[in-house]
Amino acid sequence: MKMDLKQLFDLVGEKQEIDCDFDFSNEKLYGTAPFTHPVRVTGKIENRAGVVRLVFSVKSVLSLQCDRCLKAFEKTIDYSFSHIVVRELSNADDEEFDYVVCADGMLDLEELVRADLMLELPTKVLCKEDCKGLCPKCGKDLNLGSCDCKTKDIDPRWQALSDLFS
Ligand SMILES: [Zn+2]
Ligand SMILES: [Zn+2]
Incomplete structure (x- = not known):
């Protein structure tokens, strides 16, 4: 126009x-x-x-x-x-x-x-x-709740850190 x-x-x-x-x-x-x-x-x-x-x-x-x-x-x-x-x-x-x-x-x-x-x-x-996006492994919509594979995929470098808080 x-x-x-x-x-x-x-x-x-x-x-x-x-x-x-x-x-x-x-x-x-x-x-x-x-x-x-x-x-x-x-x-x-x-x-x-x-x-x-x-x-x-x-x-x-x-x-x-x-x-x-x-x-x-x-x-x-x-x-x-x-x-x-x-x-x-x-x-x-x-x-x-x-x-x-x-x-x-x-x-x-x-x-x-x-x-x-x-x-x-x-x-x-x-x-x-x-x-939260989709789980890269199982494809579940993480907004609807977490999936089972999530925790197993933590980078070992972060594992020590996450142990501190658990
Ligand atoms: Zn979204
Ligand atoms: Zn998953």
């Missing part, structure tokens, strides 16, 4: 609301396609005192698979992003802002949302922070 920002660049006080859904269902992440639900983007882009600032939030429900226990689960995401939109970067521009360059005054919002989202998503997918 391309937004025409030519007028917005020229008129101080000009503003455009953003409210749209994107379909990222073809997008791959960690070998799966997690965007089974529409990605909702709301926000605004505004020219304030000649500075064009874009702020938006991205909401969706992702279908993911836990890296440890392989369970499929859904995760609600709600991220916020902000950018300063410029026609060209100048050396004076502050590094701390996340600039988007629109030389022709056209902003590809879909592309920007996709890039922001990919950077924001965690690289490790866990169904919960303390997921």
